[in-house]
Amino acid sequence: MxxxxxxxxxxxxxxxxxxxxxxxxxxxxxxxxxxxxxxxxxxxxxxxxxxxxxxxxxxxxxxxxxxxxxxxxxxxxxxxxxxxxxxxxxxxxxxxxxxxxxxxxxxxxxxxxxxxxxxxxxxxxxxxxxxxxxxxxxxxxxxxxxxxxxxxxxxxxxxxxxxxxxxxxxxxxxxxxxxxxxxxxxxxxxxxxxxxxxxxxTEAPGSSRSMLLLSIETFVRQHLGDPELSPETVASAHHISIGHLHRLFRTREATVAAWIRRERLERARRDLADPTLRDVPIRLIATRWGFKDHPTFTRAFRSAYGASPTEYRHDSANVVRRSWISRPSPGFG
CATH class of the missing domain: 2.60.120.10 (Jelly Rolls)
Structure with a gap:
C-alpha cells in the first residue's frame, strides 16, 4: 500500500x-x-x-x-x-x-x-x-x-x-x-x-490445427493426475506421431513435456495457496497432479517458483491474510 x-x-x-x-x-x-x-x-x-x-x-x-x-x-x-x-x-x-x-x-x-x-x-x-x-x-x-x-x-x-x-x-x-x-x-x-x-x-479458432491443439490441451488437463501422462501417450491418444505432436508445439514457448510439467506445477501451486486445502498433506497434492515422488515434485516446484512447497504454502497464507486485513478504505492520497 x-x-x-x-x-x-x-x-x-x-x-x-x-x-x-x-x-x-x-x-x-x-x-x-x-x-x-x-x-x-x-x-x-x-x-x-x-x-x-x-x-x-x-x-x-x-x-x-x-x-x-x-x-x-x-x-x-x-x-x-x-x-x-x-x-x-x-x-x-x-x-x-x-x-x-x-x-x-x-x-x-x-x-x-x-x-x-x-x-x-x-x-x-x-x-x-x-x-x-x-x-x-x-x-x-x-x-x-x-x-x-x-x-x-x-x-x-x-x-x-x-x-x-x-x-x-x-x-x-x-x-x-x-x-x-x-x-x-x-x-x-x-x-x-x-x-x-x-x-x-493469425490462427483461426476453427482451423484443423487449432482444433487439434485444443483437443490435445483438453486431454492433457483431464489427465494431469495420471503419472504416465507423457508426449508419447498424448500422441497415441490423438492418433498422430510424436514428431507431429512436437511440430504442433513449435510456435509455443515450451515443449510438450515442459508444458505438461508446468501445468502440473501450476495446479499444485493453486492447491497450496488454497486455504480450504491447508490441511491436505503436500505429498497428496503432488500425487494428485501426477508427480511420482515427493523429492522430484519439491525440486521442480522450487525451480519454478523459487520456494519449496512448504514455504510457498506458508507465504501464501500470510499474503491472503495481509491482503484482506489491510484492505483500505476508498480515497486518494
Missing part, C-alpha cells in the same frame, strides 16, 4: 519512482508537476496474477530498454481505466483509453503510459501475469491487433468487472475466495488474448 498523503509533498513522486524502479518489473515515474503529485497504490496478489488498483495525478510511467535489460519477468499486462484517461504507447502504437475500455501490453517491449486526467485523478486497475501461463504462441502478444478493446462485453468485460470488484474496498469476496478468483482471472485473461488472436486471423 502506497499513499502519497503519508509523505511530504516534495518527496511523493520520488518515493513512488524509487518503489517501482526497484520492483521485479522495474519502471520509472516522471511528472512535470512533481510538487502537486498524488497517488494511491493498492496491490493484491492472486496467485500468479498480480493486481494493482491505482489513483494517480497526471504523470508518465516508463519502461525503457535499459530497465528491460535489468529485469524482465516476461509479463502480459492488462490496464483498465475506471475514470479519467490514459494512453498506452508501445511498438509504435498509441492507444488512448477511457472508462469502458482496456488495453494489453508486454513487459518485454518498451512502453510509456501517460495519465492525463486534468480535473483530478485517473483511476484504474492493472493486472499482470507471466506470459508462459497464457499458453500462447511465443509472439502471441505482438500479433494482437493494435487499439483499445471494449471492457463492457465478452471476455474483456468479464475480466474488467472481476478486477474492479476484487480490488474494491466494498468487495463481496472473502479471503477464502481469493484462490478461486485467481483461477478466474488467469482464465479470463488467457481467453481475452486467445479470442483476439483468432479474430485477427
Amino acid at each position: 502506497f499513499r502519497s498523503g503519508d509523505l511530504p509533498a516534495q518527496d511523493r513522486l520520488a518515493a513512488l519512482d524509487e518503489l517501482w524502479a526497484n520492483d521485479t518489473h522495474p519502471m520509472r515515474v516522471v511528472s512535470d508537476a512533481a510538487e502537486h503529485f498524488r497517488a494511491t497504490v493498492r496491490m493484491l496478489d492472486l496467485g500468479a496474477v498480480n493486481v494493482v488498483r491505482l489513483a494517480v495525478s497526471p504523470c508518465e510511467v516508463l519502461r525503457t530498454p535499459k530497465l528491460i535489460r535489468r529485469a524482465d519477468p516476461e509479463l502480459c499486462s492488462v490496464i483498465v481505466p475506471l475514470s479519467g484517461t490514459l494512453t498506452v504507447s508501445q511498438a509504435g502504437h498509441d492507444i488512448a483509453l477511457g472508462a469502458g475500455e482496456l488495453a494489453l501490453y508486454d513487459s518485454s517491449q518498451p512502453f510509456r503510459i501517460r495519465f492525463t486526467a486534468m480535473d483530478g485523478a485517473t483511476r484504474l486497475v492493472r493486472a499482470h501475469i507471466p506470459r508462459a501461463l497464457l499458453r500462447l504462441p511465443a509472439d502471441g502478444l505482438r500479433r494482437l491487433p493494435p487499439g483499445p478493446l471494449s471492457a463492457t462485453a465478452g471476455f474483456e468485460g468479464l475480466l474488467a468487472r472481476l478486477l474492479a470488484d476484487v480490488t474494491s474496498s466494498s468487495t463481496g469476496y472473502r479471503p477464502h475466495d481469493l484462490p478461486r478468483v485467481a483461477v478466474l482471472a488467469q482464465e479470463l485473461l488467457t481467453s481475452t488474448v486467445a479470442h483476439h488472436l483468432g479474430a485477427d486471423g
Whole structure:
C-alpha cells in the first residue's frame, strides 16, 4: 500500500519512482508537476496474477530498454481505466483509453503510459501475469491487433468487472475466495488474448490445427493426475506421431513435456495457496497432479517458483491474510 498523503509533498513522486524502479518489473515515474503529485497504490496478489488498483495525478510511467535489460519477468499486462484517461504507447502504437475500455501490453517491449486526467485523478486497475501461463504462441502478444478493446462485453468485460470488484474496498469476496478468483482471472485473461488472436486471423479458432491443439490441451488437463501422462501417450491418444505432436508445439514457448510439467506445477501451486486445502498433506497434492515422488515434485516446484512447497504454502497464507486485513478504505492520497 502506497499513499502519497503519508509523505511530504516534495518527496511523493520520488518515493513512488524509487518503489517501482526497484520492483521485479522495474519502471520509472516522471511528472512535470512533481510538487502537486498524488497517488494511491493498492496491490493484491492472486496467485500468479498480480493486481494493482491505482489513483494517480497526471504523470508518465516508463519502461525503457535499459530497465528491460535489468529485469524482465516476461509479463502480459492488462490496464483498465475506471475514470479519467490514459494512453498506452508501445511498438509504435498509441492507444488512448477511457472508462469502458482496456488495453494489453508486454513487459518485454518498451512502453510509456501517460495519465492525463486534468480535473483530478485517473483511476484504474492493472493486472499482470507471466506470459508462459497464457499458453500462447511465443509472439502471441505482438500479433494482437493494435487499439483499445471494449471492457463492457465478452471476455474483456468479464475480466474488467472481476478486477474492479476484487480490488474494491466494498468487495463481496472473502479471503477464502481469493484462490478461486485467481483461477478466474488467469482464465479470463488467457481467453481475452486467445479470442483476439483468432479474430485477427493469425490462427483461426476453427482451423484443423487449432482444433487439434485444443483437443490435445483438453486431454492433457483431464489427465494431469495420471503419472504416465507423457508426449508419447498424448500422441497415441490423438492418433498422430510424436514428431507431429512436437511440430504442433513449435510456435509455443515450451515443449510438450515442459508444458505438461508446468501445468502440473501450476495446479499444485493453486492447491497450496488454497486455504480450504491447508490441511491436505503436500505429498497428496503432488500425487494428485501426477508427480511420482515427493523429492522430484519439491525440486521442480522450487525451480519454478523459487520456494519449496512448504514455504510457498506458508507465504501464501500470510499474503491472503495481509491482503484482506489491510484492505483500505476508498480515497486518494
